[in-house]
Amino acid sequence: MRDRGNRAQGIGVAGAGHSYAGLVSPAGRTLLDLIRHKGIVSIDRARMTVTVKAGTSLRALNRHLAAEGLALPNQSAIDEQTVAGAVATATHGSGPAMGTLSSHLRSVRLVAADGAVRTVTDDEPEFDAVRVHLGCLGVVTALTLDVVPAHTLRKTIARTPLKKILGGLDELRKARYGGFWWYPHTSQAVVWRADPTGEAAPPVPSGSRGLPQAFTNNRLSPAAARPVHSLAARIEGRARSGVLRCDEALLGSVPSRLQGFEYGIPVARAAEAITELADTVTRRGLRINAPVDVRFTGADSAWLSPSYQRDTCYLGVTCALPARRMSDTWSQPFSVIDDLLARHEGRPHWAKVHFREPSDLAARYPRWRDFVELRRRWDPDGVFLGDYLRAAFQ
Ligand SMILES: Cc1cc2nc3c(=O)[nH]c(=O)nc-3n(C[C@H](O)[C@H](O)[C@H](O)COP(=O)(O)OP(=O)(O)OC[C@H]3O[C@@H](n4cnc5c(N)ncnc54)[C@H](O)[C@@H]3O)c2cc1C
Known part of the structure; x- marks a missing residue:
């Protein structure tokens, strides 16, 4: 690895490749694909943990656990990610009292830069x-991750004026899981919450499947967003309720090809930041063609988690366009909003687009220096740094 010559300069690992921030671009590295390294290693019912191979998808893990009468404590909006990839970037769901998925991690087995195989457990500093x-x-x-007994959730959905939601965030955050999405250019949002219930889930989920994704996350010109969003809020927000298997209840309707960014801000600043966001969109005539997703986590302890030591509100602004069609029309609103959320003490989602310099990121994480030092100790030659990570953590 020291003889760099014409060879790739290091090693990276790709999971399912859902991170579009540059984390899984080859960038001078050899990328390993562990997608076939999958399956359950063991379940420990006394400790309530599951050990899983890195390339297993969340979907496969959820299905396996359900068959065993178990479940993960939380779930992101999609389940296509690998378990290793989801944890590596602090993927989160919307459980106001729970941390990111990384907070449910108990141990990790890895091949370190010196070739040694190490198991790191949650009792190590x-x-x-x-x-x-x-x-x-x-x-x-x-x-190895925590599991909980399998359960069902009653999920309710209702269209609600944005102002009313912002006035009652504390109430919404009492739900086990819950959040809302706001339709930009309208005053309307759709609130969802999901709480444990003793009721059984019907074999086939009840209720309508909702509008096609191409409509709710429309690919029309951004200028068409206002009328489309008004209609979508009315249809998607009709009041309804149903019982679902816990992991299925937490999945969202998200297009698999999208671009966008997401910031975690302190929950205490959420109402103010979202109000400013809505005002800015109107005042500056910004056009955003997908609903803004608002979710919550509790504080967690991971040094590089956007939820590190603070109850967090995540705001996701996404656009269902492939990267190659990124244009000024698309990126201008996002740089304005990126600045706005950064001013509200925002920490960008690692997997998504942001406009922050490494020094700016470092200032947002109290344990940043500790992480950089640890990384240098574990990997002095930067074997696992591609260009993207080198800029931040060299
Ligand atoms: C449609 C869509 C919906 C999403 N929904 C959510 C959501 O609800 N909540 C949320 O927080 N995020 C969400 N994300 C982001 C997503 O969870 C992250 O991008 C996650 O990291 C993707 O997992 P992956 O398996 O694709 O990993 P990749 O994107 O392939 O990799 C992510 C990181 O993990 C590292 N990695 C992967 N496997 C290994 C390994 N075995 N060893 C060492 N490092 C490894 C990679 O090097 C990289 O740094 C979404 C993304 C998309 C595209």
Whole structure:
């Protein structure tokens, strides 16, 4: 690895490749694909944990656990990610009292830069660095996560004026899981909450499947967003309720090809930031063609988690366009909003687009220096740094 010659300069690992921030671009590295390294290693019912190979998808894990009468404590809006990839970037769901998925990690087995195979467990002081590692601490081969007994959730959905939601955020945050999405250019949002219930889920989920994604996350010209969003808010927000298996209740309607960014801001600033966001969109005539997704987590302990030591509100602004069609029309609103959320103490989602320089990111994370030092100790030659990570963590 020291003889760099014409060879790639290091190693990276790709999971399912859903991170579009540059984390899984080759960028001078050899990328390993562990997608076939999948399956359950073991379940420990006494400790209530599951150990899974790194390339297993969340979907496969959820199905396996359900068959065993178990479940993950939380779930993101999609389940196509690998377990290793989801954890590496602090992927989150919307459980106002729970941290990111990384907070449910108990141990990690990895191949370190010196070739040694190490198991790091949550009783080691450095484990909070490993919880969210962005691929720069080693090749993760297996992970152990908390599980809970399988359960069902009653999920309710209702259209609600944005102002009313912002006035009652504390109430919404009492739900086990819950959040809302706001339709830009309108005053309307759709609130969802999901709470445990003793009721059984029907074999085929009840209720309508909703509008096609191409409509709710429309690919029309951004200028068409206002009328489309008004209609979408009316249709998607009709009041309804149903019982679902816990992981299925937490999945969202998200297009698999999208571009966008997401910031975690302190929950205490959420109402003010969202109000400013809505005002800015109107005042500056910004056109955003997808609903803004608002979700919540509790504080967690991972050094590089956007939820580190603070109850967090995540705001996701997405656009269903492939990157190659990114244009000024698309990016101008996002740089304005990126600045706005950064001013509200925002920490960008690692997997998504943002406009922050590494020094700016560093100032947002109290344990940043500790992470950089640990990374240098574990990987002095920067074997696991591609160009993207090198800029931040060299
Ligand atoms: C449609 C869509 C919906 C999404 N929904 C959510 C959501 O609800 N909540 C949320 O927080 N995020 C969400 N995300 C972001 C997503 O969860 C992250 O991008 C996640 O990291 C993707 O997992 P992956 O398996 O694709 O990993 P990749 O994107 O392939 O990799 C992510 C990182 O993990 C590292 N990595 C992967 N496997 C290993 C390994 N075995 N060893 C070492 N490092 C490894 C990679 O090097 C990279 O740094 C969404 C993304 C998309 C595209």
